[in-house]
Amino acid sequence: MAKRTPEGPPPPPAVQKLRVRYARRGRLRFSSTRDFARALERALRRSGVPMAYSAGFHPHPKISYANGAPTGMASEAEFFEISVTEQLDPEQVRSALDDALPDGIDILDVVEAAPGALADRLEASRWQMVFHDIESGELEQVVQAFLAADTVEVSRMFKRGRKSFDARQPVLGARVEAGEDPRCAILTVVVRHTTPAVRPDDVLTALSLVASFAPPRPPLVTRLAQGRWDETTAEIIDPFDG
Template identity: 55%
Template sequence: MARQRVPEGPPAVPAVQKLRIRYAKRGRLRFSSTRDFQRALERAVRRAGVPMAYSAGFHPHPKISYANAAPTGTASEAEYVEIGVVERLDPEGLRVALDSALPEGYAVLHVAEAGAGALADSLEGSLWRIDLPGLGAEEVQAHLERFLGMEEVLVTRTFKKGPRTFDVREAVLDATVRDGVADVDPEASPGGEAAPGEVAGNTQRAAARPASGPPCAILHMVVRHTTPAVRPDDILTALHTATALTPPSPPRVTRLAQGPLLDAPARVADPLATDQEAVGASSVPRDTRAGLA
């Protein structure tokens, strides 16, 4: 009987602390993939001298867990990752160090010690913002009301195992539309509402939106995370097929928040808070007339 191979050297040091990180991807880096960010983060923890915990075996890897990344091509103010370290760290000190080590366009917004349960299990829904340049709020509102009045809207998307048809309408828990102004700076990322407890990163937010410019309807939606995941482009496809909504310019999509879902009205709580009800939540703006602050 062959002897089982054992890796040479000392055994892996166990993690003594788990930290959850909220980060943003903005500007041109909205086109970066999850794998692109993984490579950037692994380089950043080395540059910052973070005492990472590693897996055991012949090919140790840093203990990093990624959860529910936004689709490539969308900006986000609410991406999450969890890391394990072999020395206890100050969360704010880690936030500053990683924010400085990551490329411009990635911003570390908040770091907190991991609580009970898996991070992925707490990410139940997302608040999305979809900018529709060239369309007014009243026009989009008519399409949105038709969509919300339907019991089912089917969309077909191609997966690795082939095409699959699924219901988009069931996942949309709440939605409103309001007037805004289209971004004229291609590098600008749509400004978002900070989730409770957010700490601003060193990377500066995009320039303020101009006071005047082309019309732009701004659509906010609270979307439940389902299997398969209902993505913003699925919702836009559903609006086109079910209500004939056809944006004249490519939409700009930003995830403003993701976390536990709260009811009445539907909103998204902060997954890094110890008590989501106490700190509040991000919800769909109710005033359809005002622009986004």
């Protein structure tokens, strides 16, 4: 069989790799990671970022996505990486890309990639869940019951069917505060990234299992931070640091 190769010269090589932090806010939290990927590719073209492309009959811009937040959850700490064919000024890329994306997908930070894989710098996330029509005292009791357990098995539908996993061990910490409104409680959890990932909705399922907890409305969920987990300080380290 005749082997086909595309005519013409190979695409220009990548000379720089940039890491990008962005936020997904407001109503755009309902966009999925695939929705974002489409929007990003178009924004890159509009803004004129000289993207590096893969070779072959179906050239694709070189973008790698890392650990996107589930659809419906907001985030202040989403990441991706792009490869470009010229040396660019990261701050200029940030503002051009931010202009080309819809409001609510906001580019926060662009840096030149440090050595190593971006995914290795994303070990844990801090999530905030804002509950309405719940008092913080009630939520506190539920969370204490959860933290007192060694394991809490939850299950969720995956593409290949329902899977059970422990939602307790990956939770590195949890804190309850009262919101400004007395009928509002805020839960902040720090979760280590595992496979399968324990998501805020899994934590919520776990809470309902340990204490028959059923909030009248689903909480508004936001990922506040994502990065390396420092055992000694028990804090998340910004993946762009060091």
